[in-house]
Amino acid sequence: MTAFRKSEDRFVVSASALQERAEVRTTNGNTNGRFDLLQIRPIRWLLHQRAFQWVLTTATLFFFLLAILTGLFGTPAGNKNFSIIFVWIVWWALVIIVLVPFAGRFWCTMCPIPIPGEWAQRRSFIGKRPGKLLGLGKKWPRRLRNIWLQNFAFLGVAILSGVLLTRPQATGLVLLLFVVAAFALSLIFERRAFCRYLCPVGGFIGLYSMAAPVELRVRDRDVCRTHTEKTCYLGSAEGYGCPWLVFPGALERNTYCGLCTECLKTCDRNNIVVNLRPPGSDLLVQKGRRLDEAFKGFIMVACAMIYSAVFLGPWGWLKDMANPATSSGQGMASPTRYLAYAGAFLAINLLVLPGLFYATTWLAKRLGGLKTTPRKMFIEYAYTLVPLGLLAWIAFSLAFVFVNGSYAFAVISDPFGWGWDLFGTKGFPWTPFVPQVVQYLQTGLLAGGLVTAVYLAYRIGRQNGADHAGALRAAMPITVFLTTVTLVFLRLYLG
Amino acid sequence: MRVFSQRLSQQGLIVVVVFVSLSLLVAFAPVPVDALAGTPTTREITVEGRMFDFSPNVIRVNKGDHVVIDFAAMDVVHGLYVDGYGIETEAEPGVPTRVEFVADKAGKFRYRCSVSCGAMHPFMIGELIVGPNTPFWRAVGLTLLAAVGALVFTATNRTEAAR
Incomplete structure (x- = not known):
């Protein structure tokens, strides 16, 4: 607390100076439309508390454990089971419709999955315990320091979505697997290896957080260069070194910063800022574009398209193919058909x-x-799929969240489906919420994503050495591709 | 998004105004849907529900048609709820039910099972397409306008930041 009071003293400034400091200035005086949220005193106070993340993660851990328990031991009827409704409707809607587009990786701030492992590593729930972290502390293998494993982990989950979205036991088992894997990895590898390299959710949140209007950055890179202690990365008496293995002084994109706010506590130079910024700023950052991230963009768009066909389309045969465990009118679905689906x-x-x-x-x-090179162009232009993919996922999610969200009222009173009525809402009927409005929202979202993606295609052309006319010509085939993708979504939703 | 945060040139502003106006026209311009739909008739359709699809899974009618659906559940109890029309019925195996309504709204409307019938129940969906499907064609028009508009905008909005 003493240290925090000292840092508090440093922040005592007059009202006019506060305004001046709130606008994050670059060396040439340009604020780039950014506003440092830490200049708002309650936010600064909150984010400096060690208990901040603990409170959030403990709350979500409660719901996470409840989802595992209800999944494993509750009713097998998905729409009456807490795990299915809260994970795939409530949590999913919170992440993809609210948190990612408006707060980037803020879900990672409160995610409960790595928390038991992190508590074990630190041998502490809240405070900073001196000494080394528990565990072997091995370095993550160099050739796996990318998001390919996250890509394949996401595909692994997505390919089983027909089961996961409908079978509580499967959802419970997968959640349990996540937390066990995160715990095991935290005892073998240093810091949050699971979050950084394996979490199937973290991969797409990282990619899409580039579009978010929030960022954590350093105020002045020169301060970091001369700060030999690098407390943000190595830790200090105030907190731990970055659990995400990120050096804040080099941050240019949101992709791998988990917003854990640990560096806010450990930076003794008051050099960390949390900015409100123009949405999509990172999409114009050329440095760091990679093939694994590019493929994440394709995977996300393709999955949104396939999900829209399977789960929102009228094709029963496709639903049967996607769900190997389904008993259909003709008996059990054939494993061969499921393998064909998985292959496709x-x-x-x-x-x-x-x-x-x-x-x-x-x-x-x-x-x-x-x-x-063609490979570089492939990677660079793939980032046009980020805004389109994010808005396509929101469009897809709105369709089933609005229609099926009302199940949440019933299952909150009877999470296991055992006949409880904890809050008197067990009998809340299934009530689709304005299903016909969804189509108009979907159209607007997709058109907005397309416009952003097309303009981004032009900017990427310029970044790669094309003149104005050349960048425009290069953007045309990309526009045709993006428009075709958008029309496929529209056909599935409205056609 | 950030990519649009640069200043607008005069030409860029004109392009935005023109394409936004065109988009509003495409989105809201009155279309003689009733004339395009032709003379309303009565459509009698038998819909069978079984885990986890409907047969037929797509129903096409014209705006103004009097739609009569005889709904039969083939295995377990199923429901039939039509989005946008709010019509709902349910049937037990061997006991079909009938719903009638006038298709007075154009577009695509999903019909779904409204009685929990098994694992894939929330995704047991069919489509009622009330033609002419003007919402879809308006959406297509908006999408094409968005794509062309974005290209024309980039071509004309040559501010320093964009160069």
Whole structure:
């Protein structure tokens, strides 16, 4: 507390100076439309509390454990089981419709999955315990320091979505697997290896958080360069070194910063800022674009498309194929059909969509006279899928959240489906919420995503050396691709 | 998004105004849907529900048609709820039920099982398409306008930041 009071003293400034400091200035005086939220005293106070993250994660851990227990031991009827309704409707809606687009990785701030492992590593719930972290503390293998494992983990979960979204036991088991894996990895590898390299959710949250209007950055990089202690990365008496293995002084994108706020506590130079910024700022950062992230973009768009067909479409045969455990009118669904579905699912995600896009970027390179390699163009232009993919996921999610969200009122009173009525809402009827309005929201979201993606395609062309006309010519085939993707979504939702 | 945060040039502003106006026109311009739909008739359709699909899974009618649905559950109890029309019925196996309504709204409306019938119940869905499906074609028009508009905007909005 003493240290915090000292830092508090440093923040005592007059009202006019506060305004001046609130606008995060670069060396040339340009604020780039950013506003440091830490200049708001209650926010600064809150984020400096060691208990801040503990309170959030403990609350979500309670619901997480309840989801595991209800999944494993509750009713097998998905729409009457807490695990299905709260994980795949309430939590999913919270993450993809609210948190990611408006707060980036804020879900990672409160995510309960790595918390038991982190408590074990630190041998502490809240405070900073001196000494080394518990566990072997091994370095993560160099060749796996990317998000390929997250991509495949997401595909693994997505390919089983027909089971996971409908079978509480499957959902409970997967959640249990996540927490056990995170715990085991935290005892073997240093810090939050699970979050950084394996979590299937963290992968797409990281990618889409580039579009968010919030960022954690340093105020002045020169301060970091001369700060030899690097307490933000290595830790100090005030807190732990960055659990996400990120050096804040080098942060240019949100992708791998888990917003755990640990660096706020450990930076003794008052050099960390949490900015409100123009949404999508990171999409213009060329540094750091990689093939694994590009494929995450394809996987997310392809999965949104396939989910829209399977779960919102009228094709019963497709639902049967996607769910190997379903008993249909003709008996149990055939494993062969499920394997065919899985094969097609993987092919669309990893071959068809990326292959078509590769051909498109090859054409863009030719038309725009771009000098870079086809592989680089493929990677660079793939980031146009970030805004379109994020808004397509929101569009998809609105459709089933609005229709099925009312189940939450019933299961909160009877989470196991055992006949309880804890809050008197057990009998709350299934009530679709304005289902016909959803189509208009979907149209607006998709059109907004398309406009952003097309303009981003032009900017990417400029970043890669094309002149104005060349960047425009290069953007045309990309626009055709993006428009086609958008029209496929529209066909599924409205056509 | 950030990519649009730069200043608008005069030409860029004109493009935005033109394309927003065109978009509003495409979205809201009156279309003689009733004339396009033709003379209303009565459509009698038998819909069978079984885990986890409907047969037929797509019903096409015209705006103004009098729609009569005989709904039969083939295995367990199923419900039939039509989005946008709020019509609901349920049937036990061997005991079909009938609902009638006038299809007075154009577009695509999902019909879904409203009685919990098994694992994939929330996804047991069919489609009622009331033609002409103007909402879909308006959405297509808006999408094409959005794509062309974004390109024209980039071509004309040559501020320093964009160069």
